Amino acid sequence: MDYRYLQVEAKDHIAIVTINKEKSLNALNTELIKELRDCFLSLEKDEDTFSIIITGKSKAFVAGADISEMVNLTSEEAFEFSKFGNETFLIIESINKPVIAAVNGFALGGGCELALACDIRIASYKAKFGQPEVGLGITPGFGGTQRLAREIGQARAKELIYTGKVISAEEAYKIGLVNKLVDPDELMNEAIEMAEAINKNSKVAVAYSKRAIREGLQTSIEEGVKIEEESFKECFNAQDQKIGMEAFLERRKPNFK
Structure with missing residues (x-):
């Protein structure tokens, strides 16, 4: 650029x-x-x-x-x-x-x-x-x-x-x-x-966390937690969730893609 x-x-x-x-x-x-x-x-x-x-x-x-x-x-x-x-x-x-x-x-x-x-x-x-x-x-x-x-x-x-x-x-x-x-x-x-x-952390999880914080702050706590629930849900549709949790259970550092 x-x-x-x-x-x-x-x-x-x-x-x-x-x-x-x-x-x-x-x-x-x-x-x-x-x-x-x-x-x-x-x-x-x-x-x-x-x-x-x-x-x-x-x-x-x-x-x-x-x-x-x-x-x-x-x-x-x-x-x-x-x-x-x-x-x-x-x-x-x-x-x-x-x-x-x-x-x-x-x-x-x-x-x-x-x-x-x-x-x-x-x-x-x-x-x-x-x-x-x-x-x-x-x-x-x-x-x-x-x-x-x-x-x-x-x-x-x-x-x-x-x-x-x-x-x-x-x-x-x-x-x-x-x-x-x-x-x-x-x-x-x-x-x-x-x-x-x-x-070092999951790019997917960081992105969803950022979105949940930003969008949640513009609304009520009741609506905010719904945004969080959706973000939490979407993480389970991504490979990073399996990579991170399996690494935790195996006591090693995750290698996020």
Whole structure:
């Protein structure tokens, strides 16, 4: 895959996607969002890719959306920009493979929203998070009002969005926005180690677990457990269930296909 703003590297069934738009601190414009959309749709179909890591080049993960592109948008153009970004982030969120955000620096506005669309967030101690859109006279536009509240609770999400406050990686970890904090030079190693740990397990079971969590959180507990029951059922239609259980009974490690 050849992109202007993305570098994609394959390593032991892990796809490492690096956003490389350094001059604007990896700010999201329409072209970059299109590349992210195309990249993740391609990776979903790639049978050699079991998990995905996304990170940013230099000192930013993604510093936000590209203000120079947005400043003169009409309201209808702004609607289409927000819709396209949301559709792309929904693809990232719902892809049938785990996605790990390795947050190396600024994750503000659209950058925080991109990290929120990922399954797991590992952050460098140098990372910064925030939804500062209200200071620009706009709301978050790529899912921030929805995912942030689901991740850290309504009260904390309202505080961050209403004040536009930028928080440290340590505070992000304390409020549950980040799974793990590491030294900057250990960030990618930690993300790769986590991807490798996931990849050892059944790809089918991980995919069904991801779907059950995502879909279940959008509904009641009663409906959620029905989604889980269906996912549990479908695992028994796949070869991995026999491989995993037989290996357990024989006291050996499974060799999932």
